[in-house]
Amino acid sequence: MPADILAMKGGAPIVCLTAYTTPIAKLVDSHCDLVLVGDSVGMVLHGLPSTLGVTMEMMILHGQAVARGLSNALMVIDMPFGSYEESPAQAFRSASRLMAETGAGAVKLEGGAHMAETIAFLTARGIPVQAHIGLTPQSVNTLGGYKVQGRGDSRARLVKDAKAVAEAGAFSVVLEKVPQGLADEITAMVAIPTVGIGAGAGCDGQVLVVDDMLGLFTDFKPKFVKRFGQLGQEAEAAVADYAAEVRERSFPAAEHSFADEVKK
Ligand SMILES: Nc1nc(=O)c2c([nH]1)NC[C@@H]1CN(c3ccc(C(=O)N[C@@H](CCC(=O)O)C(=O)O)cc3)CN21
Numbered sequence: 260m261p262a263d264i265l266a267m268k269g270g271a272p273i274v275c276l277t278a279y280t281t282p283i284a285k286l287v288d289s290h291c292d293l294v295l296v297g298d299s300v301g302m303v304l305h306g307l308p309s310t311l312g313v314t315m316e317m318m319i320l321h322g323q324a325v326a327r328g329l330s331n332a333l334m335v336i337d338m339p340f341g342s343y344e345e346s347p348a349q350a351f352r353s354a355s356r357l358m359a360e361t362g363a364g365a366v367k368l369e370g371g372a373h374m375a376e377t378i379a380f381l382t383a384r385g386i387p388v389q390a391h392i393g394l395t396p397q398s399v400n401t402l403g404g405y406k407v408q409g410r411g412d413s414r415a416r417l418v419k420d421a422k423a424v425a426e427a428g429a430f431s432v433v434l435e436k437v438p439q440g441l442a443d444e445i446t447a448m449v450a451i452p453t454v455g456i457g458a459g460a461g462c463d464g465q466v467l468v469v470d471d472m473l474g475l476f477t478d479f480k481p482k483f484v485k486r487f488g489q490l491g492q493e494a495e496a497a498v499a500d501y502a503a504e505v506r507e508r509s510f511p512a513a514e515h516s517f518a519d520e521v522k523k
């Protein structure tokens with residue numbers, strides 16, 4: 260429940276990973292407090308160039324798949340670009356649909372002070388909201404790239420954003436690509452847990468894209484990613500071995516094949 264996450268403020272670090280499919284949800288469920296069906300799914304699984312092309316239909320399909328794999332962690336689902344920014348009413352229609360059709364326990368949306376009214380509108384109507392500030396990938400075109408946020412002039416604005424989403428009723432806030440000192444300051448200041456991605460070790464929790472931390476990609480490694488595995492390399496080596504064995508007819512072996520008659 261979102262209330263359990265809120266209660267972890269200042270306590271044991273909140274563990275969060277993304278998941279987009281049932282098998283990965285099953286794998287991460289018992290280890291995580293929170294599992295995020297991120298709109299990063301568009302870039303990670305569908306080959307989109309950014310998260311802007313992700314649709315409600317994609318989020319619902321992946322949300323349903325993840326829900327089938329979870330029995331422990333709280334499922335949070337990203338609201339896709341264009342599904343909530345226009346008005347609180349539009350956000351309620353989209354968020355209620357995401358929750359009703361997937362069984363998610365909360366939604367996440369990008370934005371600070373300018374989304375506070377929407378966050379208050381949703382929470383007042385039974386929809387727990389996780390906010391996401393700092394580097395908000397759905398705004399990549401106005402931010403001018405996937406850059407660190409909150410240095411220099413924008414520092415004070417980020418502090419205001421964190422306060423605004425907390426006061427609006429968000430049960431938690433994701434801080435993405437924020438300098439660690441600023442993340443520490445925000446964490447100390449707001450009453451809700453901060454979940455960092457590229458925001459230092461002082462946050463109340465951490466989140467990563469599961470494919471990144473598994474090392475499934477060999478071509479994408481932002482500074483904030485640590486590869487806890489090398490699954491991409493392992494997978495490629497396995498595919499190469501398969502191809503070689505097919506070409507030399509050593510696979511399939513007798514043990515993978517069926518006799519014409521079963522011996523009595
Ligand atoms: N696989 C994956 N992991 C993510 O963390 C992630 C996604 N996809 N897609 C949605 C957003 C986009 N995010 C991104 C995308 C790119 C960078 C990146 O390229 N960072 C570079 C520097 C780029 C720059 O400064 O312009 C880095 O080294 O951190 C970081 C986060 C985070 N999210």
Ligand SMILES: CC(C)C(=O)C(=O)O
Pocket residue numbers: 277295296297298299300337391433456466467468
């Ligand atoms: C990286 C996390 C915070 C996210 O928003 C996503 O996966 O879409």
Ligand SMILES: [Mg+2]
Pocket residue numbers: 297298299337
């Ligand atoms: Mg996202």
